[in-house]
């Protein structure tokens with residue numbers, strides 16, 4: 034296990050870039066540099082362990098069950114990369130599963146929920162022997178983890194030839210006109226345009242990135258989930274669940290109040306997600322860590 038990184042919630046140099054399914058990659062210039070981003074993500078997950086799982090619990094169907102489908106019969110070890118509170122563990126109860134995350138708070142939340150085994154490690158330096166994993170699961174993490182080329186290299190190294198990667202990422206397409214308006218409402222309350230993902234291409238462009246990294250893409254599908262945001266508690270969860278480094282406590286409080294008024298019974302928010310399933314070709318020479 035690695036020692037904890039210093040968590041510091043420094044402000045982004047520019048206002049929150051955004052995040053939402055409605056925003057385009059154009060104008061992503063407001064992204065933070067890598068050390069700033071890593072500090073922000075560490076502090077965010079320290080303060081909000083299990084937040085992604087709690088947000089997804091509002092969905093009309095489980096995105097984690099959808100992600101786990103292609104891994105149900107995967108032979109060998111299933112490595113859950115950046116597992117957070119480890120919601121995928123519950124979807125693969127019979128798997129030889131290991132969860133890895135850099136956040137001690139997320140791993141503590143996973144442990145509190147009875148999920149394991151868990152290892153604290155960086156996705157860019159996995160403490161796993163080459164070719165050891167039969168499958169890698171990556172739920173909502175590839176747009177977040179840095180540096181992405183190193184992380185993809187590590188996934189390719191730890192997978193056995195023929196092994197499977199299943200990734201779940203946000204999608205920017207698929208919103209209905211009213212779904213788009215709802216996101217505009219939410220982001221306006223937060224005074225944000227988009228989330229400043231460090232790897233914006235690892236959303237709708239993920240299949241292309243994986244091909245370039247030597248994987249063979251088996252499927253690339255989008256599915257639009259619906260989050261039920263029908264109470265002030267749901268609104269509070271939503272307001273806290275986005276990566277918005279420039280959100281001040283005062284603005285966050287104002288957004289919570291505004292969204293609590295909007296979150297009436299029957300209110301839904303569309304959430305387009307993308308599932309990409311790729312295999313590591315057989316015959317590829319095994320890779321050593323760089």
Ligand SMILES: C[S@@+](CC[C@H](N)C(=O)[O-])C[C@H]1O[C@@H](n2cnc3c(N)ncnc32)[C@H](O)[C@@H]1O
Pocket residue numbers: 074078085086114115116117118119120133134135136139154155156157171172173174177178179
């Ligand atoms: C959006 S959350 C997703 C958590 C979980 N997979 C889920 O879907 O509920 C992103 C996760 O990535 C983890 N993370 C970020 N950077 C990481 C890194 N370099 N190595 C390992 N985990 C990392 C965070 O601690 C957090 O748990």
